[in-house]
Amino acid sequence: MVTTTYQVQGMTCGHCVNSVSTEVSALPGVTDVQVDLASGRVTVTSESPLDTDTVRAAVDEAGYDLVGA
Amino acid sequence: MVTTTYQVQGMTCGHCVNSVSTEVSALPGVTDVQVDLASGRVTVTSESPLDTDTVRAAVDEAGYDLVGA
Numbered sequence: 001m002v003t004t005t006y007q008v009q010g011m012t013c014g015h016c017v018n019s020v021s022t023e024v025s026a027l028p029g030v031t032d033v034q035v036d037l038a039s040g041r042v043t044v045t046s047e048s049p050l051d052t053d054t055v056r057a058a059v060d061e062a063g064y065d066l067v068g069a
Numbered sequence: 070m071v072t073t074t075y076q077v078q079g080m081t082c083g084h085c086v087n088s089v090s091t092e093v094s095a096l097p098g099v100t101d102v103q104v105d106l107a108s109g110r111v112t113v114t115s116e117s118p119l120d121t122d123t124v125r126a127a128v129d130e131a132g133y134d135l136v137g138a
Binding site for chain 1 (some may be wrong): 082083084085091
């Protein structure tokens with residue numbers, strides 16, 4: 001298992017948290033997603049290391065931006 | 070037709086707008102709901118005057134607060 005923390009910009013409420021969580025959870029190999037609204041931190045647990053661009057695309061699909069990386 | 074504008078507190082994103090819009094639209098006699106996220110203003114068109122407490126309950130159900138009135 002691999003745990004990676006990403007920084008996401010633009011989440012303002014619980015609905016935003018749900019959207020990001022749903023999209024990232026749907027990625028192959030992802031077993032857990034924890035989103036902290038206040039900090040914008042998204043912690044993803046996966047069976048193997050994730051491609052950052054794949055995570056970025058999922059976050060983008062939810063309507064938000066991955067910061068850095 | 071009657072158009073009434075309410076002030077709603079706590080909406081931060083498009084999801085919030087959708088939640089409020091969905092709940093208020095479901096009230097009997099409501100034919101249109103326009104929500105302005107920036108100002109928090111919710112403009113409701115209905116067949117006859119609405120009971121403010123009914124609108125307040127719908128907004129509350131969506132997870133937000135009707136201000137004043």
